[in-house]
Amino acid sequence: MNIKKIAVIAGDGIGPEVVNEGIKVMEKVAELDGTIQFEFTYFPWGCEFYLEHGKMMSDDGIDQLKKFDAIYLGAVGYPGVPDHISLWDLLLIIRKEFDQYINLRPIQLLDGANCPITDGNKENIDMLFVRENSEGEYSGAGDWLYKGKKEEVVLQTGVFSRKGTERVMRHAFEIAKAENKTLTSISKANALNYSMVFWDEVFEEVSKDYPEVTTYSYLVDAAAMHMIMDPGRFEVVVTSNLFGDILTDIGAALAGGMGLAAGANINPEREYPSMFEPVHGSAPDIAGKGIANPLAAIWSVSQMFDFFGYESRGKEIVQAIEKVMVEGKVLTPDSGGTAKTNEVGDRVVELLNEL
Numbered sequence: 100m101n102i103k104k105i106a107v108i109a110g111d112g113i114g115p116e117v118v119n120e121g122i123k124v125m126e127k128v129a130e131l132d133g134t135i136q137f138e139f140t141y142f143p144w145g146c147e148f149y150l151e152h153g154k155m156m157s158d159d160g161i162d163q164l165k166k167f168d169a170i171y172l173g174a175v176g177y178p179g180v181p182d183h184i185s186l187w188d189l190l191l192i193i194r195k196e197f198d199q200y201i202n203l204r205p206i207q208l209l210d211g212a213n214c215p216i217t218d219g220n221k222e223n224i225d226m227l228f229v230r231e232n233s234e235g236e237y238s239g240a241g242d243w244l245y246k247g248k249k250e251e252v253v254l255q256t257g258v259f260s261r262k263g264t265e266r267v268m269r270h271a272f273e274i275a276k277a278e279n280k281t282l283t284s285i286s287k288a289n290a291l292n293y294s295m296v297f298w299d300e301v302f303e304e305v306s307k308d309y310p311e312v313t314t315y316s317y318l319v320d321a322a323a324m325h326m327i328m329d330p331g332r333f334e335v336v337v338t339s340n341l342f343g344d345i346l347t348d349i350g351a352a353l354a355g356g357m358g359l360a361a362g363a364n365i366n367p368e369r370e371y372p373s374m375f376e377p378v379h380g381s382a383p384d385i386a387g388k389g390i391a392n393p394l395a396a397i398w399s400v401s402q403m404f405d406f407f408g409y410e411s412r413g414k415e416i417v418q419a420i421e422k423v424m425v426e427g428k429v430l431t432p433d434s435g436g437t438a439k440t441n442e443v444g445d446r447v448v449e450l451l452n453e454l
């Protein structure tokens with residue numbers, strides 16, 4: 100039996116509600132498979148923990164998480180705790196400490212999902228974003244000078260190392276090559292005259308090692324427009340931390356909304372645990388009402404199965420999500436239904452039984 104130890108950080112707001120459904124699905128798939136089993140350890144970290152202890156996670160939190168095979172995260176952020184603290188002191192610190200330098204965000208329009216553009220279909224909305232996840236605009240480098248004075252100045256420095264830039268590009272090229280897809284790099288070299296000129300140069304250099312991969316390069320503003328006007332241009336996409344975060348929200352909208360957007364924070368060397376999460380935040384406005392859409396959290400479970408080498412099980416989970424969407428009977432309000440979070444999770448489990 101392949102036993103995987105999973106650290107569960109359900110986090111804030113709707114995090115615990117959607118994570119519960121993801122765990123249901125993990126257990127069902129493990130039961131159906133018969134060769135894999137999960138052991139869950141729950142960590143109470145997040146904004147409530149912060150309000151009680153003055154910190155988002157225990158001081159030795161990173162050491163505690165190190166021994167797990169993967170982390171399953173819900174959502175972070177809640178009114179009462181500044182957003183930069185809740186994000187930096189839990190989610191971003193885990194990504195950095197565990198060198199999860201790849202953020203994989205699939206943008207895939209499933210049958211039954213609501214696409215806001217007229218020409219959107221399964222064929223032209225099928226992309227994989229490979230977002231740089233360890234540095235760039237999210238490096239945390241900067242300063243706040245003369246705080247509160249009239250001379251006040253803030254600096255937020257983008258950090259693009261050769262190692263960090265090259266490795267995310269190589270990872271994206273490897274995916275594009277294996278899947279026989281095109282690779283698009285998204286940057287902004289006309290305005291960001293150091294970081295993005297460098298980004299484009301490294302992309303050009305690395306592309307020489309992958310002559311079989313057709314490449315494109317767009318400025319981020321043009322890319323944002325093309326994603327709406329002509330999404331079929333994009334297959335595998337590599338981009339920086341901030342651009343990736345923004346563009347994948349456009350992607351989420353194209354593919355049916357944030358309730359379907361999943362993300363995997365990967366340490367490709369497997370030296371540290373990787374982390375799987377819905378892309379959405381904690382949605383305090385609907386927290387506790389039992390109406391949050393659990394499908395993004397469930398889709399991220401499919402990414403976890405892929406990561407563990409159970410790709411066919413991962414595919415089945417996405418198929419079950421698609422069936423729920425096609426049936427259209429058990430959907431949460433954001434997808435036009437009236438179902439509760441747990442009912443959607445239960446329906447996914449029932450459909451997995453039938454696949």
Ligand code: GGG
Pocket residue numbers: 172173174175176186190344376377378379380381
């Ligand atoms: N699901 C995790 C979560 O709450 N994410 C909110 C967020 O703001 N994430 C920023 C990022 O992915 O960089």
